Amino acid sequence: MKKFGLLVAGGIAAIIVLSSIGPMVGLVVGLAILYFIFxxxxxxxxxGGKIVLGIIGFFVLMASIHNAPAIIGVLAAYVLYLVYKNWNSSKKAFVKEDSDPFVNFEKQWNEINK
Structure with missing residues (x-):
């Protein structure tokens, strides 16, 4: 059942990532251009140069803000990473010999009989 849940979550995350690749690329390009302008x-x-660069930077910032849905795509990519990471990890309950009461009983019984 856990694998089915991971499969569903991974499928939804993959669809979201694929549908938001364009805005993610646009956001990265816009922020890179904005960095170099700054x-x-x-x-x-x-x-005069500062005024021109400020105006250009403002327009690039506004173009980058229009790509804000890319943040949802980044979060979906992170969910996809978590699904990939947890796909084969299974938590098994290991019983230590010390915590098993019957093993301790047998050890104590053998000590008494000696």
Missing amino acids: KQFLKTDST
Whole structure:
């Protein structure tokens, strides 16, 4: 039953990731361009250059904000990673010899009979 739940969660996450690849790429490209504009803005000494870079940076920021649904795609990719990670991990209950009361009883009985 656990594998079925993981399969369903992984399938839904995969569909979400595939449907949001475009916004994720757009967000990454927009943020990379915005980073380089900001670096140039800090290097520029002229006021006109700073105004032009500020306007361009504003438009790139607005374009990046339109790709905000990509955050849902990133979360779905993380869920897909967790499903992949937990697919073959099964928690087995191991019983230690010390915690089994019958093993302790047999040890104590053998000590008494010696």
